[in-house]
């Protein structure tokens with residue numbers, strides 16, 4: 001089986017919108033590697049048999065996306081600490097007859113912000129995080145791991161934020177959604193992990209007038225690339241980080257595990273990903 005072309009892909013439901021085949025296809029070509037990466041629709045009731053079927057057919061592994069990230073972790077024989085802490089898996093490796101699960105969203109977030117904002121980012125300052133869904137969990141894990149002293153968390157449904165804060169410990173504390181702007185002064189980083197600002201969705205409306213001039217505004221929404229939140233941040237002079245980079249960087253560990261090369265993110269890749 002090992003002499004077959006390495007195969008990987010992504011399982012989701014629905015899956016037609018996925019940009020991952022374009023991402024991995026770009027890297028396969030760039031590094032001149034033999035391999036394939038395909039998107040596969042997998043309804044929830046078939047997910048387990050689809051995953052085990054690919055493992056049995058000699059596939060190297062897969063990405064998994066909505067709604068399978070929790071199920072993928074539950075099915076895994078082995079999981080990384082970060083996947084367990086985040087409570088979801090997005091990257092699966094089939095090796096030695098076992099299903100290995102990882103979560104690379106926090107890695108993608110950290111690598112991207114280091115790449116874009118690196119020395120500009122003051123990690124001794126608190127961060128303000130908007131949203132308490134799956135993406136927020138990965139961002140919180142990444143920021144605690146980066147050593148930030150304090151995370152201020154605001155979510156429309158306060159109970160969700162409280163549950164997350166309870167899991168992650170005392171460096172995370174909760175603000176009311178209506179009082180989110182109170183978390184702006186003194187924050188070195190402000191991250192939107194909600195779906196506000198996505199195409200056809202209302203904008204995230206956060207008063208940035210009191211922001212520290214050195215603060216970074218980061219949106220994980222990438223359709224559009226310049227969200228109303230990032231536009232407002234740029235208008236008050238803040239450095240901005242768009243959501244595309246996190247998506248690109250989160251793909252790197254999976255590509256390395258399946259195809260043997262740790263790929264890089266560059267401007268050519270961003271252009272390819274942004275093309276219609």
Ligand code: ATR
Pocket residue numbers: 130131132133134135136155156157158160193194195196202
């Ligand atoms: P993901 O896994 O991508 O983070 P999610 O778990 O559905 O997706 O979380 C979406 C986030 O966007 C949540 O924080 C959600 O707030 P609730 O927990 O209150 O649902 C937030 N969100 C979505 N629509 C929103 C809106 N109109 N106003 C404020 N927050 C919103």
